[in-house]
Amino acid sequence: MRSRSARLSFAWFLLFCSLWIVPARADEIAERARKLHFSSIVLDTHDDTTQRFFSKDFDIAKRNADGSIDIPRMREGGMNAIFFSIWIDGRILGPPAIQKALDQIDAVHENVRRNSKDMMFCRTADDVRRTSATKLSTTRWKSARRRSWLRTPHAAHCAITFAT
Numbered sequence: 001m002r003s004r005s006a007r008l009s010f011a012w013f014l015l016f017c018s019l020w021i022v023p024a025r026a027d028e029i030a031e032r033a034r035k036l037h038f039s040s041i042v043l044d045t046h047d048d049t050t051q052r053f054f055s056k057d058f059d060i061a062k063r064n065a066d067g068s069i070d071i072p073r074m075r076e077g078g079m080n081a082i083f084f085s086i087w088i089d090g091r092i093l094g095p096p097a098i099q100k101a102l103d104q105i106d107a108v109h110e111n112v113r114r115n116s117k118d119m120m121f122c123r124t125a126d127d128v129r130r131t132s133a134t135k136l137s138t139t140r141w142k143s144a145r146r147r148s149w150l151r152t153p154h155a156a157h158c159a160i161t162f163a164t
Contacts, residue, residue: 041132043081044069050084053107061115071118080132081122084108 049069052058063072074082086104088097112119122128 038078041080041128042078043083043128044079045083046085047082048085048087050086050104050108053104053111060111061118071115081128 047069049060049067052067053060058064058067060069061071064070069082086101086108088100088104092100109121112121120131122131
């Protein structure tokens with residue numbers, strides 16, 4: 001009986017204390033979150049858009065009817081950097097897999113070159129920090145690094161930063 005009374009008293013105490021706590025309004029939280037988001041370096045660490053670079057209907061510089069990655073959306077969303085995934089179907093092996101991976105890497109390079117006013121390759125975190133104020137970033141690996149990932153399973157990444 002005594003412990004039940006103590007629990008009930010404690011519950012009333014918690015209820016009374018909660019009345020003194022002023023809850024944050026949803027719009028205040030949303031505004032703080034928006035400020036935090038747009039003052040941070042925002043990066044997508046795995047993006048499968050690389051496969052779309054081979055479609056004649058896809059242009060990363062324009063808002064596309066389908067998908068969620070293109071330069072207009074990245075700017076609107078405050079994205080500063082992206083890692084484009086280089087992916088090869090696991091059933092493709094040997095030289096054909098290497099060629100497909102190299103073709104995808106070339107497609108990323110071509111899209112960055114074509115959109116150089118908006119995108120650039122970065123190799124280090126400092127490069128991303130420097131370019132995040134002006135361009136969308138993508139990280140380029142040295143060729144030795146490129147060869148080493150080709151010996152691993154059929155996936156790799158290429159990061160890009162974007163102008164904000």
